Amino acid sequence: MPFPTRRDALRLAAASAAGIAFGQEPRTIGYCIVGIGRIAAHYLAGMKTSQYSRVTALVSGHRDKAEKTAAEFGVPVGSIYNYENYDAIAGNKAIDAVIVCLPNSMHPEYTIRAAQAGKHVLCEKPMCTTVADAEAMIAACRKANRKLMIAYRCHFEPMNLRGVQLIREGRLGAIHAIESINGFNIKPGEWRINRILGGGGPMMDVGIYSLNACRYLTGEEPVEWKGEMSTIDRDGRFAEVEENMSWTMKFPSGVLTSCQTSYGVSMPGWYRVRGTKGTLEMATAFTYQGQHLTAKIAGEPAIDETSPLRDPAHFPLEMDHLAECIFRNQEPKTPGEEGLRDMRLMMDIYRSAGRA
């Protein structure tokens, strides 16, 4: 899977800005948002600046909330669904694709039902909570001949792309080591500390950013991995999922990576890549805005760049990418298989760390 370069991103942005359409008529993709919680709010807000994406339907268990959101974003009341009548989206021609914004363990059902209803799917990360579910999601979308894209924002974020570009151009020389962290102090009562809904703790939710970054930064798939996990649990939040996790991975070229994640302490997303010619560091690496890239490369001026994008700018990049893929009948840059690879790795790392 080729990683989009920064040039790709800029070209796409320029094309979008110029209003270039695919085919004769300007076209858009109608999205049905499935689950209108916290992450959905970013997609909805991002619709306003997207080129090819508009919200045409909502799915929610809370009718009142859905009606309020529908009114705000111009969704017809007739295009509000709940989890029981969800399959009726099949008959709604204004819906081309769904965006699955539900708790992790619900991703498979609502992805597979969407594919069976003839809709493309943009599914939040982590893709699901088991390898079998990931495989079933891919199979269902393939059988229905629908696109399945996993919402890996950083594959579309300009500073992360810039980092990948510097590495691919060989500017850092031979990469030897990557460190990455991502974690935060989670509030009590969140669904993300429920083992069934989350499928795991910080590893599944935010550690996945570090894991995925090691893969896109190297452009390789790890051949070995080893993990440790621990629960300190000062206040009973971690009865079901791990609180802390650290793991190391080895890549075919010899790159070694060290990652940490936590739900117990603040651990702002960060990575540092060390090569024979230089070091690249990314702060605020994985959040909705503020990516800050610095690099020191032998014989070159220091690099210090901060993303100008402001939340929710990452979300139209994702939605418009899937729109393009649908228009052109191309595979998304972050297909189901990308999610499956992370799912396999996370399960293997959990096993290595002794998770029951």
Add this chain to the structure above:
Amino acid sequence: MPFPTRRDALRLAAASAAGIAFGQEPRTIGYCIVGIGRIAAHYLAGMKTSQYSRVTALVSGHRDKAEKTAAEFGVPVGSIYNYENYDAIAGNKAIDAVIVCLPNSMHPEYTIRAAQAGKHVLCEKPMCTTVADAEAMIAACRKANRKLMIAYRCHFEPMNLRGVQLIREGRLGAIHAIESINGFNIKPGEWRINRILGGGGPMMDVGIYSLNACRYLTGEEPVEWKGEMSTIDRDGRFAEVEENMSWTMKFPSGVLTSCQTSYGVSMPGWYRVRGTKGTLEMATAFTYQGQHLTAKIAGEPAIDETSPLRDPAHFPLEMDHLAECIFRNQEPKTPGEEGLRDMRLMMDIYRSAGRA
């Protein structure tokens, strides 16, 4: 083993500055430097500002070099030894202790022969290259009723002590995670890339700083550890030892640590400690000067302190500590057992990483 606090270090420094002696007369310890290579130069330079330490003898295989060094530091020509007549130090009353500055695998022989000659020993890190050797060194010094101290500089370095103090005082809250790196791009031809002399690669030589830091920062002994190693080797330097290593450790309180070391890329010594109340970061963590501590603690002003010490100031701290221990018949803060613990861990991590 209690870790010296910053207060201890300051008190000792004040006592030293005031010229307070132990007992009636000002006393000093006469040191014999064994091996007068790169590290020995720091000890020798450090003698000038030490309170209780002076160089009274040298051991070298190079008579010319030894005579030149002896002249520079006021060592009598009659107190120059070579590796054959080394045991004759037993008869030299001006020698209280030796400082073993040889390649790693030679530490055991010259420590044990020193103990048998009735001399105390300050031995460079890593203590040796096998667990059995470490045990033999401890046993020999115990049998001879001589002190054995391993030269862990950071246990005497003010900024590292300050970091330990902040953690012990609970200022960072409950510690959850530590990251640490230490490595550099080694020159071809160094004895440190010879497996027999070095006993291993960067792990033994510089990774040990990160390993040891995780132990002194937590004040705990790890209960689990897992490592990966790799050799990229662009130029044939790494036929005998690993080029890169990463490992993770779990401590009884639940702290997880991630460490990396390398002989292939620059990796300036660094650690970051994350607790529930704050984060502490140490740059230039392990070198001869320039330790830079920053900490952000909830509700407190930011901490930003740099060590005023300049190389070779760390070395008299070590030599004078052993001198004090000899005067007072106390156990050094970093006895042979401290080196043995690191040796056991390093060998276990190598095993985990699949070293033959």
